[in-house]
Amino acid sequence: MDRNKDISLFLDRDGTICEEVGYLSSPEQVRLLPGAAEAVRLANGRGIKAVVITNQSGIARGFLTEEKLQEIHRELSRQLIKEGAFLDQIYFCPHHPSEGKDPYRRACDCRKPSSGMVLRAASEMGIDLERSYCVGDRFADLECGMRVGTKGVLVLTGYGKEEWVSGVGTQWRRPSFVAVGLREAMEWIFEDLKGL
Numbered sequence: 417m418d419r420n421k422d423i424s425l426f427l428d429r430d431g432t433i434c435e436e437v438g439y440l441s442s443p444e445q446v447r448l449l450p451g452a453a454e455a456v457r458l459a460n461g462r463g464i465k466a467v468v469i470t471n472q473s474g475i476a477r478g479f480l481t482e483e484k485l486q487e488i489h490r491e492l493s494r495q496l497i498k499e500g501a502f503l504d505q506i507y508f509c510p511h512h513p514s515e516g517k518d519p520y521r522r523a524c525d526c527r528k529p530s531s532g533m534v535l536r537a538a539s540e541m542g543i544d545l546e547r548s549y550c551v552g553d554r555f556a557d558l559e560c561g562m563r564v565g566t567k568g569v570l571v572l573t574g575y576g577k578e579e580w581v582s583g584v585g586t587q588w589r590r591p592s593f594v595a596v597g598l599r600e601a602m603e604w605i606f607e608d609l610k611g612l
């Protein structure tokens with residue numbers, strides 16, 4: 417634990433902050449989930465870094481370009497700012513191990529559940545992983561952080577319900593908490609932080 421470093425919320429994007437629509441490929445498809453902006457705003461207010469960590473294999477698969485992804489992220493930021501919330505950073509993995517073409521077709525260390533994006537954020541932004549949290553609607557969103565010391569909160573939006581029903585097996589995958597949505601996840605995190 418390093419109290420000189422910041423705490424971060426590593427947030428999955430689709431199904432966690434905005435609606436899961438399959439492969440989101442245009443800004444018009446960006447719709448915030450209820451309570452998501454409020455959760456981010458609460459984190460902002462406490463100086464907790466809000467960092468999006470998102471797998472975007474749609475780029476490898478040819479569903480969208482990196483330029484289109486930037487447009488989508490500008491739209492996401494615009495909708496959040498309208499609600500008084502902001503993201504500190506967005507990291508994405510454009511790769512896929514077996515689909516698509518060079519340079520995107522490769523076994524990388526950033527595609528969740530690998531921890532590459534979390535580790536990169538921690539080093540670039542000065543994040544204390546032991547006091548940080550991964551939040552997402554899939555176990556992979558939690559694992560990428562839990563492997564390197566964060567806690568993990570599963571949300572039941574997006575694919576969350578299916579994921580929770582299907583995957584309660586492996587001990588270490590067990591989430592620190594299961595929340596109805598991002599707003600409830602944030603409330604639990606605030607309570608949890610009181611104990612640290």
Ligand SMILES: [Mg+2]
Pocket residue numbers: 428429430431432552553554574575
């Ligand atoms: Mg998701």
Ligand SMILES: [Zn+2]
Pocket residue numbers: 509510511524525526527
């Ligand atoms: Zn990658």
